[in-house]
Amino acid sequence: MHGLQAKAEPARVKSALSTNAVKPGKSGRMTQTSFTLHASDGRARTGVISTPRGDIRTPAFMPVGTAATVKAMLPESVRETGADILLGNTYHLMLRPTAERIDRLGGLHVFMNWQRPILTDSGGFQVMSLASLRKLTEQGVSFKSHIDGSKHMLSPERSMEIQRLLGSDIVMCFDECPALPADRDRIAESMELSMRWAARSKAAFGDRPGHMLFGIQQGGLEQDLRQQSAEALREIGFDGYAIGGLAVGEGQEAMFGCLDFAPGQLPEDRPRYLMGVGKPDDIVGAVARGVDMMDCVLPSRSGRTGQVFTRLGQLNIKNARHQDDPRPLDEDCGCPTCRNYSRAYLHHVFRSQEIISSMLLTWHNLHYYQELMDGMRTAIAKGGFAQWASEFHALRAQGDIDPL
Amino acid sequence: MHGLQAKAEPARVKSALSTNAVKPGKSGRMTQTSFTLHASDGRARTGVISTPRGDIRTPAFMPVGTAATVKAMLPESVRETGADILLGNTYHLMLRPTAERIDRLGGLHVFMNWQRPILTDSGGFQVMSLASLRKLTEQGVSFKSHIDGSKHMLSPERSMEIQRLLGSDIVMCFDECPALPADRDRIAESMELSMRWAARSKAAFGDRPGHMLFGIQQGGLEQDLRQQSAEALREIGFDGYAIGGLAVGEGQEAMFGCLDFAPGQLPEDRPRYLMGVGKPDDIVGAVARGVDMMDCVLPSRSGRTGQVFTRLGQLNIKNARHQDDPRPLDEDCGCPTCRNYSRAYLHHVFRSQEIISSMLLTWHNLHYYQELMDGMRTAIAKGGFAQWASEFHALRAQGDIDPL
Numbered sequence: 001m002h003g004l005q006a007k008a009e010p011a012r013v014k015s016a017l018s019t020n021a022v023k024p025g026k027s028g029r030m031t032q033t034s035f036t037l038h039a040s041d042g043r044a045r046t047g048v049i050s051t052p053r054g055d056i057r058t059p060a061f062m063p064v065g066t067a068a069t070v071k072a073m074l075p076e077s078v079r080e081t082g083a084d085i086l087l088g089n090t091y092h093l094m095l096r097p098t099a100e101r102i103d104r105l106g107g108l109h110v111f112m113n114w115q116r117p118i119l120t121d122s123g124g125f126q127v128m129s130l131a132s133l134r135k136l137t138e139q140g141v142s143f144k145s146h147i148d149g150s151k152h153m154l155s156p157e158r159s160m161e162i163q164r165l166l167g168s169d170i171v172m173c174f175d176e177c178p179a180l181p182a183d184r185d186r187i188a189e190s191m192e193l194s195m196r197w198a199a200r201s202k203a204a205f206g207d208r209p210g211h212m213l214f215g216i217q218q219g220g221l222e223q224d225l226r227q228q229s230a231e232a233l234r235e236i237g238f239d240g241y242a243i244g245g246l247a248v249g250e251g252q253e254a255m256f257g258c259l260d261f262a263p264g265q266l267p268e269d270r271p272r273y274l275m276g277v278g279k280p281d282d283i284v285g286a287v288a289r290g291v292d293m294m295d296c297v298l299p300s301r302s303g304r305t306g307q308v309f310t311r312l313g314q315l316n317i318k319n320a321r322h323q324d325d326p327r328p329l330d331e332d333c334g335c336p337t338c339r340n341y342s343r344a345y346l347h348h349v350f351r352s353q354e355i356i357s358s359m360l361l362t363w364h365n366l367h368y369y370q371e372l373m374d375g376m377r378t379a380i381a382k383g384g385f386a387q388w389a390s391e392f393h394a395l396r397a398q399g400d401i402d403p404l
Numbered sequence: 405m406h407g408l409q410a411k412a413e414p415a416r417v418k419s420a421l422s423t424n425a426v427k428p429g430k431s432g433r434m435t436q437t438s439f440t441l442h443a444s445d446g447r448a449r450t451g452v453i454s455t456p457r458g459d460i461r462t463p464a465f466m467p468v469g470t471a472a473t474v475k476a477m478l479p480e481s482v483r484e485t486g487a488d489i490l491l492g493n494t495y496h497l498m499l500r501p502t503a504e505r506i507d508r509l510g511g512l513h514v515f516m517n518w519q520r521p522i523l524t525d526s527g528g529f530q531v532m533s534l535a536s537l538r539k540l541t542e543q544g545v546s547f548k549s550h551i552d553g554s555k556h557m558l559s560p561e562r563s564m565e566i567q568r569l570l571g572s573d574i575v576m577c578f579d580e581c582p583a584l585p586a587d588r589d590r591i592a593e594s595m596e597l598s599m600r601w602a603a604r605s606k607a608a609f610g611d612r613p614g615h616m617l618f619g620i621q622q623g624g625l626e627q628d629l630r631q632q633s634a635e636a637l638r639e640i641g642f643d644g645y646a647i648g649g650l651a652v653g654e655g656q657e658a659m660f661g662c663l664d665f666a667p668g669q670l671p672e673d674r675p676r677y678l679m680g681v682g683k684p685d686d687i688v689g690a691v692a693r694g695v696d697m698m699d700c701v702l703p704s705r706s707g708r709t710g711q712v713f714t715r716l717g718q719l720n721i722k723n724a725r726h727q728d729d730p731r732p733l734d735e736d737c738g739c740p741t742c743r744n745y746s747r748a749y750l751h752h753v754f755r756s757q758e759i760i761s762s763m764l765l766t767w768h769n770l771h772y773y774q775e776l777m778d779g780m781r782t783a784i785a786k787g788g789f790a791q792w793a794s795e796f797h798a799l800r801a802q803g804d805i806d807p808l
Contacts, residue, residue: 067752067753067756067758068749068752068753069753069758069759069760071758071759071760072759072760072763073760074740074760074763074764096752096755096756097727097748097751097752101727101728101748104728105728105730105746105748105749106730111746111748111749111752112749113744113745113749323501323505324505324508324509326509326510336478340517341517342509342515344501344505344509344515345472345509345515345516345517347501348471348472348500348501348515349471349472349473351500352471352500354471354473354475355473355475355476355759355762355763356473356475356476356477356478358759359476359478359759359763360478
């Protein structure tokens, strides 16, 4: 459905990728979305997803805007951190203010004042984690709202309808995802259901130029189930492929173990999206294994709880060691928080439960995440990813600066 | 201590004011602060207070930055609304993070990233309204912190010390203010104590070029007590004069009754500051009666509770009538909230308890207040204040736009 644009080939583009990169889409015309790989280094890759609403530089980190806002941030500030795309949550938005209302108001982009690309999840994951009285059938999931107890249902068809009403640029298939650990039979059964739902999602999505539909690979940590899932998805055919069912409690080692094979099971010429990941070192490890896109609430949620990410690891602004410290969170960070505020101030406003604490710490954390992505993109383009990753780990191993 | 600069005299400046406006300060030199009246219209006046940190256009509304932040706003956003000066609270800051800590960190301006003028109150009012186990003596007030129960004391000398440590540009005398209604004896006794404290405040303040010290008139609603208080303050001599002890429960009619005489009891050539006021129509009525400066938590606090001020009065964004309304709060408002967000969105994020709701509504309210002040300054300069005020009241009488 979407073609891959041929672009000037940087020195380090692998031949396998550049060959794929000139294949036109099935329709034979240059459609309004594309994925162009610019370079790869080991299994890490950098490129651009183009959409009518703007380009998404990959590897990309997508801040989460659950209820039509990235919490404690104005959208123009989110953009200033370097984000090319936001994630919106179908489950939350369908309950409040409802997809129909957002549609009447001109769609999610207008509603929340973010004109760049938006990816929406399918609602499947959060129905399982948030809703009550869930009933799962072949048709879909019925449930009660965690907000007001009202009854709702989600199915592949309804999820596609909601994501269309929202005006999402990148739509996710409706899937089911069991928490790990789960036994192999349960994982296989769930994966197979998700693959049937993927086919129904594709059929319900239809032909929507300028919008992309991503399939979601399932199969837990089982290589053969992941392979079956990948084959089923490739057979259906998607504009991008997500790796689902990870970051659900399995731990980094198990997740990396899975990422050692899962991305390679997916088409090389389509974006690969690892859902719900993660900590900075999770992200670096995922990119090293061929992942192109990620999302996580961690930088924004941590901003509200006083947890700060810097090149030197993590710090807790609530700690008394910061109360007289005139230094910024990170001397080398260019974000407004680090340019204008001391640790002492951030400690004070956090302790005083002032809203500006969430605003400034979220801004810093999102800025840090985007700088991380930018650093990786540059390093991959130069063929220096391994060295970059080694410096990343060495800096973090130092830990936060000493107290004064 | 501070001279009054002679400026080009606009057509409508009253002769009495322009005569005052060329009197040099006692020292005979042009000091670093000044108050210049540019025009008056009836009893309403417009001018500029100049300080080394910037000019304050009067009539001025000062947003309140209690704990070293105007809640839910970045300081650059507060400036964008048109604010020339912020108010900081001595009581809150002395308890947390403490004045000594702020001093070590470079002062309140650096600490909170606001380089323009700051006025600090004396702490007296909030000790009486917030602290527990208060003990009032001739020396001052001892009390327990409402945050952690720790013991503290405030006196004229300690309040001057704290405000110096904070680096305040406009320092307020330490005073005592009884809640209204109170009997005349209590009001007289309290006023007399405040006048003795005013003299001690002046002595403790000393000579601080570039900083201003304001006296505070007390006396409740009693014209003769207010007159005694004004005479006592003029005898001591201050850079500006506040009208204290109003907006403490007496109602608008009683307050306006007092403002019919109180400003005229104070020197014409010094700024007059009405403390803790108020609603938009309170502000307009105060300016009409000769007030130059005001502060109030109302626009920022209302922003957090969903109360919105527009030219057409007040609205509650929580109301279901807004849930499908694509219109901005005010079609004619130029603030970022009105330029970019619908009532429907603001309703949604308020109902969802999202931080952006407080951010956007506070921004709008502060912008509205500053536009109100700007409208009055322009009208006074043109000699059209009465007509401006009549249009202000007529628009508000219309009430909010009809539901769709």
